Amino acid sequence: MLKRRKRLPCLSGLVLLAGALLVAPVLAMPKRVMSLNLCTDQLAMTLAEPGQLVSVSFLAREPSLSMLHEKAQGYPVNHGLAEEVFLENPDLVVTGTYSLHNTTALLKRLGFHVEEFSFAQTLETIPGEIRRMGALIGQEKKAETIANDFDSELKAIAARQCGKHPTMIAYDQNGIASGRGTLADSVMQAAGFVNLAAEMGIVGVAPFPLEQVIAAQPDVINMSTPQTAPTLGEYVPRHPAIAALPQTRVGAFVPEGSLSCGTPLVIKAVRALAALRSTMAPCPESAAP
Template identity: 30%
Template sequence: MTAGAPPPRPRRIVSLNSCLDAMLVHLADRGQIAALSHYARDARASTVADQARTLPYTWESAEEVIDLMPDLVLASQHSALATRNALKRLHVPVQRFKVPRSIDESLGQVREVARLIGHPDRGEALVARIEAAVAAARPTPGARRLTALIYQPNGFAAGPGTLVDEMMAETGFDNVARRFGLKTWGNVGLERLLADPPQVLLVGVPAPGARSWADRVMSHPALKVISGRMRQVRLPERLLYCGGPVLIETAAAMALARAQALKEGA
């Protein structure tokens, strides 16, 4: 390799994380993908489930990954430690990514994945699409902002210092998680929510038509008492887990949620 030349483009890439699955599907040549994570096929958690159904996948075990003879493995800080350690012992190249806490961090990861797999130009193109989607989802200057809380199973909510919090701010919501003392992620009990409700409750739902924890919350008798003060809007749960290309859909969904809440009198 000559000085300054780019590294060889990896030919067999394995992803061990659903968020990295989405990046790989958007950025890599199909022939470069040796396997995605098993989460990629789950439409409740993945935005690339349709594409993933025709691609190999693993259950994240070291044996499965090693058998694929990858020349690059993309992992997250939550990927199985035993698998990561086994791959390290065998000198399999592993790149580990943290959970992005901001849009800028997420865009940086898109660029890094694109560089690692040999398609930096695709990374820049995807970054431009994400930035355009976020810009399109912003309310007009001076538009009224709405207080809101993202509510996930068992009262799990996103607080300050999270990517979800920044996406809420960009799309015209003021996250009330701070009022409940949340730092990054935490739980907000139904009693506390009833005592100090936001204008909008954004409830994560797993998939269209699926009966979920969200349905039980949204039909809770106690919430009817404050229905005039708090609007409830559903969001696909899979849009709340990841950054990268997922932000394109997340931005549009949050903008639609805001428009719906305003239409309903929030």
């Protein structure tokens, strides 16, 4: 009896300790996460477990911007308003640093846990962003797998390239090109293309005269998928002058929305361009891996 009595508190202490160890990560894992930014939407929808993500931004349902627009139909949407966050009262709010400064500042003042993602526009930083989101919402294992897959696929794509680098210009609405420091530039490089706009000194997303596109005669001109609602700006990348370039491949070569965010889904754009490159500069039989 005595022995038992002595052992009991000891046992219960162990149980408590074990329980605490088990519970600790579960407690730290936010049960209700709200995402206010198109790009955090993509990361959160990829990583969160069912029921964990209470809402995503309304842009997540926009097919031209969001790769996961179908999945987003299954979530309620918010419009990035502080009032919506206040009513929902989530454990964690994730958003981007470039948008909604006022909302973010207000939410922090109200005591919400707000995490901002800067989304540097290069492929190298993406695995870090995936791991960070994983750690924040308690999905480290899933994040680690996705980040590693992303890294290894990029390396595999780089290893499969041979021959001369074809040239490319990403040309869009109203004659805008993607220059140095853009996600599109990083994707073009990873897929083994030379971004002529960056070579010619364009930084960021900037106007690029149509005449210079023609004069540069790139091997590929990539444009975005046309929208259902028309604009005059859409006629610029579809100008007859571009169609008249004899050696240039012109078209929407990357999946719609795949270049809008630095998330693991951008790998689909790299894959598509790498496939295009392999048809343009195929490896000789012996060198094929």
